[in-house]
Amino acid sequence: xxxxxxxxxxxxxxxxxxxxxxxxxxxxxxxxxxxxxxxxxxxxxxxxxxxxxxxxxxxxxxxxxxxxxxxxxxxxxxxxxxxx
Numbered sequence: 399x400x401x402x403x404x405x406x407x408x409x410x411x412x413x414x415x416x417x418x419x420x421x422x423x424x425x426x427x428x429x430x431x432x433x434x435x436x437x438x439x440x441x442x443x444x445x446x447x448x449x450x451x452x453x454x455x456x457x458x459x460x461x462x463x464x465x466x467x468x469x470x471x472x473x474x475x476x477x478x479x480x481x482x
Contacts (some may be wrong), residue, residue: 399473400465401445408469415440446472 402408415437423433441480444452446463448473453462458476 399440399461400449401443403446403465403468404468410467411429411470412441414427446474449474 402411419437420430420434423436424430427433432463443449446465446469450461450463455477458478461474461476463472463474
């Protein structure tokens with residue numbers, strides 16, 4: 399999960415995630431609190447650029463990311479050269 403970049407879609411996603419995901423968690427797994435925590439932890443996760451910077455600071459090269467679903471999900475990638 400990551401930060402939705404489009405302002406309109408972010409607003410819709412934020413409302414959906416906080417209102418609906420815990421309800422689905424309660425219905426499917428009988429666990430409201432864990433799914434509410436999931437949404438809260440997703441919101442605290444750094445944005446794509448910040449997370450990429452964190453990866454690069456850990457001495458990874460070629461750091462980049464690809465957004466999927468308007469940025470709801472981001473796949474970050476990089477590689478580490480041995481003995482650099």
